[in-house]
Amino acid sequence: MANALTTREPIRFSFGDTPELADDLLALVLAGKKTATCGALRDYGQGGEPMPEVGRRDVVLNGKGEEACVIETISVETKRFDDIDPSFTDLEGEGPYAEWRAGHEAFFARNGGFSPDMQVVCETFRLVTVLPAGRAVYHRVATPIFIVTDIESDGPTPLHNSMLSFASVAVTADGARHGEFEAVLTPRPDRKQNETTMAWWATQPEAWAAATYNAEDPAIVMPRYADWVESLPGPKVFVAAPMIFDGLWMDHYLDEYAGTRALSGPFKGRQIFRGGGICLYTMAGTLRGAPYLDWGMSKLPAEFYGHIPHTHRAIDDARGFANVLVELLQLSSALPPITGSVSDFR
Template sequence: MSSSATNREQIKFSFGDSPELADRLLALVLAGKKTATCGALRDFGRDGEPMPEVGRRDVVLNGAGEEACVIETLSVETRRFDDIDPGFTDLEGEGPYAEWRAGHEAYFARNGGFSPDMQVVCETFRLLTVLPAGRDVYNRVATPIFIVTDIESDGPTPLHNSMLSFASVAVTADGTRHGEFEAVLTPRADRQQNETTMAWWATQPEAWKAATENAEDPAVVMPRFADWVEGLPGPKVFVAAPMIFDGLWMDHYLDEYAGTRALSGPFKGRQIFRGGGICLYTMAGTLRGAPYLDWGMSKLPAEFYGHVPHTHKAIDDARGFANVLVELLKLSSALPAISGSASDFR
């Protein structure tokens, strides 16, 4: 990589050794396909270029020298070139090992010389922020990850009751899973149980056990969840069925305990999700072509759920809803595209 450093806190650099390579590798970063890079140890210290440091946040420039994104270093290790294995090179996102090796041998050869024994600094990182010069590329290449979430509570509203448990499944439109998150929460001391809800829970002993055992403080869980979401590649989109229930609970708890929201908006601060999210209830009703009074998640065929039973255990229900989302996105993608202009929205 080539770089310029103004101080230890602000490192600006571009990948590669040409504007074309800088743009190509930047696109891989913005697409979530490149989460690692490497450079010759001999090059660090030249022209004030510091070694990468865990936790440091660097600005990546595009081929025109414009600030495109911010990345955060997660790990740094120095290895012999021949000791770099596919486990690392796959993170660079530049093709299979043989292709990566040929490209890097050529790169090092034209930038000071190559040797199989040369010392190479191997760095992993995560994409933290997309800056103005990177937004057009990001919108073109990034793959959204949908965070399909189900919650369980001891009442209908976070204003008076407590969330007991929740689970999320991270999935892309093609059905690829990117992980799961589960948590059981201690009830809030400033809330109370709803009698009607608790009478219903009495009929669901297995689900109640799953929603209450090994509970943790939401002040610990919600920041952990926000970090998990933020650590996933690409833009993240919140999904719930319906948004007005599960989404309302998650938005309230994230706001209260993690300083963020389930939805993005025109406000300052940490935003871990993109856009207004997806209400599966609404999406399912419209894509079925049904009148409003016939909407409902139970109206969908069992195969849409992947035959995952709706057990009122948060993880089971989140998995079933994730399968539903993938099926609905297939229906959506088959529809003719409709576009407008920027002036259509006031």
């Protein structure tokens, strides 16, 4: 349900037909719960709304007509109202099918008439950018998804060596899993293996096999990974243990092959992650209350890992680290918040 306000590019519109509904549906979009919308075919073209186009980016307005976010159309399909099933209505995020149907029947009835046979344009989209007028709502409703990542390499640095494999587990603070990504990469022809690292790999034959079997070109894998991250709802936060190693490798490969980074910042281009990420090593050390020289992931109890062994197979280690993150976030949430005057940081 949309109400177009202009026909110039990019199209600026609000969801619904009242300011209150516009704000309610916008909040669902910003929360990552609404990734689809639909409108009567009769309202498109010939002086009406422009038809949605795959790849087009439009500006969503709040109930006050202020620019709140940018969305990008992923798919467009026209079908009878009665042919729309829960596989689509669930993406609209407006409740169970019966509730969705009642709400849309009422909406269409007051905006030109409703019929079970009416043609409806069904659109799916993704949230691209949150604009100033949407930030307060976004911070209130969005649920971060933590992309906990482990990598394996044939040396200590991406400047001289190659990343062999990596895996990410998408998890929220409540422990819910939202997907996994695992890949094995072909070594870069312009890099060399590190002798010390390879001597260690010789002691880990099973892990080496997992890190080298069925390898793919990183030029293919990394864009696919970036697309996977972007497909997840809400803000995504990169997590590694430690950030200076696994994060460094992922940042380098994402920059080299996918035109993005493992962090966000004041630079142009595609930004798939929010903020500077989380170093699990640092987080674990501080929340344990241990002195720095007693930090280390091996110092955490096995229960924190969910009793998943650290095998140096990327997906195993990422799953264990995801469990650790959830435990640490629970510890963090129990601490009293730090408040004070406005920070001097700019």
